[in-house]
Amino acid sequence: MSLEILEFDFMIRALIAGALVGMAAPAVGIYIVQRRLSLMGDGIGHVAFAGVAAGLLLGISPILLALAFAMAGAITIEVLRSRQRTESDIALALVFYGGIAGGVLLLGLGDVSTINLNSYLFGSVLTVSVADLWVVSAVAAFVVLVCFVLRKHLFAIAYDEEVARVSGLPVRGLNILVAVLAALAIGATAKVVGILLVASMLILPVAAVQQLTHSFRATTYASIGLGIVASIGGLVVAFYADLFPSATIVLLSILAFVATSLISRTKLIG
Amino acid sequence: MTDRPAVLEMDRVSVFLGHQQVLWDVDFLLYRGEFAVLLGANASGKTTLVKTLLGLIPAAAGQAYLFGEPVERFKHWAKIGYVPQRVTAASGVPATVEEVVTSGRAARVGLLSRYGASDREAVARTLELVDLVEVKASPVASLSGGQQQRVLIARALSAEPDVLVLDEPVASVDLPHQESFAETIEVLLSKGTSILMVAHSLGAVQRLVERAVVLERGRVAHDGAPVDLKLEHAHHSDFGQSA
Numbered sequence: 001m002s003l004e005i006l007e008f009d010f011m012i013r014a015l016i017a018g019a020l021v022g023m024a025a026p027a028v029g030i031y032i033v034q035r036r037l038s039l040m041g042d043g044i045g046h047v048a049f050a051g052v053a054a055g056l057l058l059g060i061s062p063i064l065l066a067l068a069f070a071m072a073g074a075i076t077i078e079v080l081r082s083r084q085r086t087e088s089d090i091a092l093a094l095v096f097y098g099g100i101a102g103g104v105l106l107l108g109l110g111d112v113s114t115i116n117l118n119s120y121l122f123g124s125v126l127t128v129s130v131a132d133l134w135v136v137s138a139v140a141a142f143v144v145l146v147c148f149v150l151r152k153h154l155f156a157i158a159y160d161e162e163v164a165r166v167s168g169l170p171v172r173g174l175n176i177l178v179a180v181l182a183a184l185a186i187g188a189t190a191k192v193v194g195i196l197l198v199a200s201m202l203i204l205p206v207a208a209v210q211q212l213t214h215s216f217r218a219t220t221y222a223s224i225g226l227g228i229v230a231s232i233g234g235l236v237v238a239f240y241a242d243l244f245p246s247a248t249i250v251l252l253s254i255l256a257f258v259a260t261s262l263i264s265r266t267k268l269i270g
Numbered sequence: 271m272t273d274r275p276a277v278l279e280m281d282r283v284s285v286f287l288g289h290q291q292v293l294w295d296v297d298f299l300l301y302r303g304e305f306a307v308l309l310g311a312n313a314s315g316k317t318t319l320v321k322t323l324l325g326l327i328p329a330a331a332g333q334a335y336l337f338g339e340p341v342e343r344f345k346h347w348a349k350i351g352y353v354p355q356r357v358t359a360a361s362g363v364p365a366t367v368e369e370v371v372t373s374g375r376a377a378r379v380g381l382l383s384r385y386g387a388s389d390r391e392a393v394a395r396t397l398e399l400v401d402l403v404e405v406k407a408s409p410v411a412s413l414s415g416g417q418q419q420r421v422l423i424a425r426a427l428s429a430e431p432d433v434l435v436l437d438e439p440v441a442s443v444d445l446p447h448q449e450s451f452a453e454t455i456e457v458l459l460s461k462g463t464s465i466l467m468v469a470h471s472l473g474a475v476q477r478l479v480e481r482a483v484v485l486e487r488g489r490v491a492h493d494g495a496p497v498d499l500k501l502e503h504a505h506h507s508d509f510g511q512s513a
Contacts (some may be wrong), residue, residue, distance in 0.1 A: 034362040149382060154368070156376035159361045160425075162354055167377040167429060168323050168347025206363065214409040216365040 005239050005246070014125040014192075014235055017136050021189040021201060022231030024140035026223035027147045029202030033210070034158035040077060040179070041199030043092045044186045046099035047073025049195045051187070052120040053103035057110040062120060063135055066195075067187035073099060076177035082172060123194030123246030125235065130193055139188040143181050155216055156180060192231070193246040201227065204253035211234040211257075211264040226256055274301040276338070277433050277464045278323055283332035285322050286317075292318045293488045295332070300433070305455065305465045305478050307496065310485035316468045317355055319485065320437050323466075324352060336433075348378055352432030354467070355438045360411035367413070367421055368406040371396060374425035396428040399454055402449075416443040423454070434458065436467040439440035440474075448474040470497070 005011050032040055051069025055062030073095050080091030107117065119127060128136070147154065157164040157171050158178075165171045182202065189201045209222040234249030241248075284291065292315045300306050310316050313448035323334050325341040334341040337349065351374075359370065375389050390424040397403045400420040405413060410421055423439055440448055452474040455465060459478065472479060482496035 030363055036362050126339065152373070152376045152379065152385065153381060155365075156373040158363075159365065159370060159373055160354070160356075162321075162326055162427065163352055163374075164348055164376070166347060166352040167374065168345075169377045210363050213364050214366060214407070216363055216369050219363050 005236060010126050010128070011235075011239065013128045013130070013133050013186045013231055014245070017133055018125060018231035018235050019166045019228050020136050020140035021185070021192050022205075022227035022229070023224050024143040025185045025189050025201035025221070026205040026227040027144045028178065028185050030153035030216075030220055030223060031147075031154050031158045031178050032182055032202055033206045034155075034216075035161075037198070038203050039089075039092055040074075041182060041186060041202045043077055043099070044070050044074050044179075044183050045195045045198040046096045046103075047076075047192065048099070048183075048187055048190050048198070049120070050099045050106065051102045052117075052190070052195065053106040053112070055127065056112045056116055057106050061131075061135075063132055063191055066120075066190055067135075067139070067184060069099075070187045071180050074183035075176055078176050078179040082175065086215070100166055119194075120190060121194050121196055123190070123197065125192045125245050128191060136188045136191065139184045143185050143188075146181060150174070151220070152179075155224035157240070176251055193249055197246055197250050200250045201231075201255060205230065205252070206258060207255040208253065208260045211260040226253070230256060274303060276346065277302050277336070278435075278466060279335040279338070280319070280323060281333050281335070283319075283322060283329045283334060285318055285327060286330050287318065287327070288488070290501070291330075291488065296490055298323070298483060298490070298493075300464055300466050302464050303462050304480050305459055305467070305475075306380060306470045306481045306483060307479050308466060308483050308485065309470070309472075309473075310491075314485040315488040316325075316485055317437055318488075320435055320466070324350065324435065328459075335378055348429060349432040351426035351434045353422050353426045353434070353436040353439050355441070356422060358411070359413075359421045360409075360413075364409045364411065366407050367402055367424075368393065368397070370410055370421055371402070371406075371424045371428050374428040378429055381474065392430060393428050393435070396424045399457065400424045401450060405410055416447050419443055420447070420451075423451075425478050427458075431463070433464045433466070435471065436465070438470065440469070445474075452478060453471055 032038060048066040048070040051066035052062040055065035077091055077095050153169055153174060157169060157174055161171060185202060186198050189198045193201055205223040205226040206219065209226055210219050213219040213222055230253045231249055234252045235245050237243065238245040238248040276299045278300035280296050283293055283296045285293040296319060308316050308319065318327060322329055334367065336344045372385065372393050379385060379389065397406050400423055402420055402424060405417065410418060419439055426434060440451055443451055453474055455478055458465060479496045481494065483490060484492035
């Protein structure tokens, strides 16, 4: 196979961005899956949409505003969730629809081209600029570093929030931190796979590898590995087969999930 | 009854869950080094009492104290070990027995530091105590119900607490392990640990219990020696059936 793919600067930038979000998204996503809040990622993504719309309307970097909106949305979800624990699905729904409706409203105020909008809804990894790459790199490094350093405490809380609270851990603060980290990962990932698919990068690698792993540690590293492989693999396949990159990345992750399901099943039978 | 200081205390506590009152004017004391059991039928308010004591549920009236301090202002959480009532010890993502037990010490290490030799030793001792050494590398979800409950107990013990609060810890523990659970309790009591255990019936720990508090529909119906337990709980003898 020729390395034609590396002859294009935009492709190199896409591969780097893909690898970075492929690493950062599952690093925080594992704590979201652990707490069975998989839909939270979608909620945050919808709020990021409002940020993109605001950015396009105001002529400010959509990715930076998406990050800011996503963080605000994540904190809102977490605060609503901790206040009314029984109705966390309602809290999510409010933020979900508020984000989309707010975004559509903002878009209606200006004259935003649908091409530009589509690139954020469905991803446009091939148009990642050098400036975007700096933002994605900084965000990915921060998310991975914080998740690694605080893994003991984040694991204890994600595993059993009540016990963590009684043990004296700052549960509320660290839950908000995880929500903010998820928002950062989602804001950075939106450029690669688009807002509609963004949460898949946090959830699918974890969901796939956990069918084969026994420990939290192995699940963490394997899901990060799969995130990177799916991103780079998806980009390469999309390049040579002339497919839509974001969809290819996500479908590859789903394929990995199906594969690990089958393997774990044959293990059980055998 | 005793001049030992109280480690857990409730003073005329009333609690509502939603609009429903669950506890009425409950007084409760656990003295240092004591082993007390909280008994009662399903929905009598046992778990609510425990959660209110630990500050997980706010009291509508009255006050809960830990080591003499109002629970809202209590800071020395390392002194408290909590074993919640859980159907399973497993969670969303696979984790090994050792990982879960070690997580009991998370609050003991600083946010930026790592587990050290003393943490590993405490975890090893605890796994030994609850007889989980052989399965320490196994995923929690693969264990039997009784083993999973021992994982929850070990997680609380790994932090070496002064007070242990157990909410129905032996609900799905088989008989041989109930006896070894009683031995674990005995070891802890000999080290001076104070223990409050919520239970449906006493089982193998009966010989160790100093005091029994019986809740009936959110009110204290008995507080004293566990002598009349057989009478009071003749209709709750279905060990292992409790939810």
